[in-house]
Amino acid sequence: MTPNALIEIVNVGFQYAGAEKIALKNISLSIQKGEVVAIVGHNGSGKSTLCKMLNALLIPSEGTVTIENMDTREEKNLLEIRRRVGMVFQNPDNQLVTTIVEEDVGFGPENLGVPPAEIRTRVDAALKEVEMSEYAEKASHALSGGQKQRVAIAGLLAMQPEVLVLDEATAMLDPRGREEVLSTVRKLNRERGMTVVMITQFMEEALDADRVFVLAEGHLVMEGTPKEVFNERALLEASRLEAPAFVKLRDELLTAGLPISHEAMTCEALADELSRVLHA
Amino acid sequence: MPIEIKQLSHTYLPGSQLAYPALCDISLTIEDGEFLGIIGHTGSGKSTLIQHLNGLLLPTDGSVLVDGLDTREKKLRKRIRSLVGMVFQYPEYQLFEETVARDVAFGPKNMGLDEAEIKVRVNEALVLVGLDPAEFSEKSPFELSGGEKRRAALAGILAMRPKYLVLDEPMAGLDPRGRREILALIESLRRDFGTGIVMVSHSMDDVAMFADRIAVLDKGALFMVDKPETVFSHSAELIDMGLNLPQATQLVRALRMRGIAMEHDYFRMEELAQDLIGRWHHDR
Numbered sequence: 001m002t003p004n005a006l007i008e009i010v011n012v013g014f015q016y017a018g019a020e021k022i023a024l025k026n027i028s029l030s031i032q033k034g035e036v037v038a039i040v041g042h043n044g045s046g047k048s049t050l051c052k053m054l055n056a057l058l059i060p061s062e063g064t065v066t067i068e069n070m071d072t073r074e075e076k077n078l079l080e081i082r083r084r085v086g087m088v089f090q091n092p093d094n095q096l097v098t099t100i101v102e103e104d105v106g107f108g109p110e111n112l113g114v115p116p117a118e119i120r121t122r123v124d125a126a127l128k129e130v131e132m133s134e135y136a137e138k139a140s141h142a143l144s145g146g147q148k149q150r151v152a153i154a155g156l157l158a159m160q161p162e163v164l165v166l167d168e169a170t171a172m173l174d175p176r177g178r179e180e181v182l183s184t185v186r187k188l189n190r191e192r193g194m195t196v197v198m199i200t201q202f203m204e205e206a207l208d209a210d211r212v213f214v215l216a217e218g219h220l221v222m223e224g225t226p227k228e229v230f231n232e233r234a235l236l237e238a239s240r241l242e243a244p245a246f247v248k249l250r251d252e253l254l255t256a257g258l259p260i261s262h263e264a265m266t267c268e269a270l271a272d273e274l275s276r277v278l279h280a
Numbered sequence: 281m282p283i284e285i286k287q288l289s290h291t292y293l294p295g296s297q298l299a300y301p302a303l304c305d306i307s308l309t310i311e312d313g314e315f316l317g318i319i320g321h322t323g324s325g326k327s328t329l330i331q332h333l334n335g336l337l338l339p340t341d342g343s344v345l346v347d348g349l350d351t352r353e354k355k356l357r358k359r360i361r362s363l364v365g366m367v368f369q370y371p372e373y374q375l376f377e378e379t380v381a382r383d384v385a386f387g388p389k390n391m392g393l394d395e396a397e398i399k400v401r402v403n404e405a406l407v408l409v410g411l412d413p414a415e416f417s418e419k420s421p422f423e424l425s426g427g428e429k430r431r432a433a434l435a436g437i438l439a440m441r442p443k444y445l446v447l448d449e450p451m452a453g454l455d456p457r458g459r460r461e462i463l464a465l466i467e468s469l470r471r472d473f474g475t476g477i478v479m480v481s482h483s484m485d486d487v488a489m490f491a492d493r494i495a496v497l498d499k500g501a502l503f504m505v506d507k508p509e510t511v512f513s514h515s516a517e518l519i520d521m522g523l524n525l526p527q528a529t530q531l532v533r534a535l536r537m538r539g540i541a542m543e544h545d546y547f548r549m550e551e552l553a554q555d556l557i558g559r560w561h562h563d564r
Binding site for chain 2: 090145171172173176177240241245248256267278
């Protein structure tokens with residue numbers, strides 16, 4: 001066990017009822033409070049299965065998942081685990097349950113039995129955090145995809161969770177919507193120390209994480225900083241993934257002999273390096 | 281013959297208080313065998329536009345002619361729909377049959393083809409999308425992986441041998457290799473069969489890769505339609521519309537901001553790499 005781990009996953013295996021294939025095999029990892037971690041992997045690699053274990057939507061067939069030392073297998077822990085682990089899913093249209101934005105945000109705390117005055121305070125604060133205050137009384141169906149996802153995040157914040165789990169929450173959004181959601185999440189991490197688990201198919205999104213976990217065929221095949229993981233180009237390819245485009249460009253330039261840093265992984269970092277080299 | 285969109289306007293719920301003008305005076309010709317990319321942020325009218333291409337929506341004003349056939353003519357609609365194959369977002373949600381082969385056969389069956397021809401088409405389509413008929417025909421669509429389901433759904437459209445293929449975000453939600461495979465498949469349909477491709481995507485890199493021309497929609501109007509290099513040279517306007525740029529173009533911009541004179545607005549990474557490498561050798 002890692003001291004102070006918020007999420008502790010130990011030797012977890014999982015097989016769906018009636019399925020031939022094993023969905024997850026012998027996964028162990030821990031996530032610390034305040035960390036941003038990304039989980040990447042090919043379609044069918046087990047990412048979403050793992051994600052659903054984090055708030056006891058699925059219970060491991062083998063091994064254990066604990067959230068702040070609460071075992072997800074114990075029925076008595078369920079409500080508290082689900083309050084602490086907030087999930088945002090892929091489809092913005094499937095997550096809002098009421099017709100008015102602020103009612104939707106209040107839905108969670110209401111179910112938790114929070115007193116009405118306190119709900120009001122939480123709803124206002126949560127909408128402010130995701131910069132949706134001016135939409136409080138608007139109809140939720142009329143929002144854009146990015147706005148819907150931010151309202152979904154506000155609904156979780158109103159339950160005062162310890163961790164936000166985003167299961168491909170940007171997959172169906174346009175570039176602006178994606179950026180809205182990502183910057184909201186980054187801000188929550190920076191300003192409130194919110195722990196974030198991001199499952200994504202966009203390797204560029206994983207660059208912002210403190211650590212990246214790579215799943216393939218139900219196995220955890222790599223973990224490390226984005227730099228460590230995205231430098232393993234062959235292993236990524238073998239896992240049906242690829243390095244972000246700027247990492248690939250950087251490597252091509254390095255191979256051609258340009259004296260740029262091995263550290264550059266983003267557009268801005270690469271532009272800094274190139275302007276140094278090309279001006280010289 | 282092409283698809284001609286002439287002064288097309290579309291208003292949802294016309295005449296009511298909720299009337300919403302979604303498209304305004306769009307004129308555009310999609311040439312035979314062309315690969316046209318369509319970009320625009322959510323609500324710009326992309327989905328409304330493509331639903332006009334096979335008569336799912338009809339013009340409020342103007343017209344859409346597919347190989348000269350007017351979509352407003354009800355009796356032509358069946359022919360139009362066999363010419364224009366439409367692949368919606370997450371098409372795998374529409375798989376419904378007990379086996380992959382029966383699902384793929386659904387379209388050809390509705391076209392009234394005979395059993396033998398249907399069988400040929402189903403096999404052909406499965407091979408095209410890279411699903412071995414011997415292995416996949418008798419499987420339930422629900423046993424397939426995400427990427428395989430997407431391809432099975434695409435096979436169902438290809439089995440109708442459409443002359444034009446219209447795809448709405450065909451790569452959404454797929455892993456990087458899955459994205460590349462679908463994109464390569466789409467490009468091969470154009471190359472090998474001359475299928476005209478109309479592809480809507482939020483990924484500028486994917487659109488930039490193969491499109492001959494790109495149509496940019498903004499608030500229901502056609503902002504421009506032109507070759508990728510011309511479209512992406514309007515980077516400031518695209519950013520204002522809530523779009524982003526291909527990653528190569530982003531780097532070109534970042535370099536210019538640092539005082540490096542970049543002559544071209546590259547949109548393909550390989551070409552940018554060659555320029556940078558050449559420049560570095562030259563500087564030395």
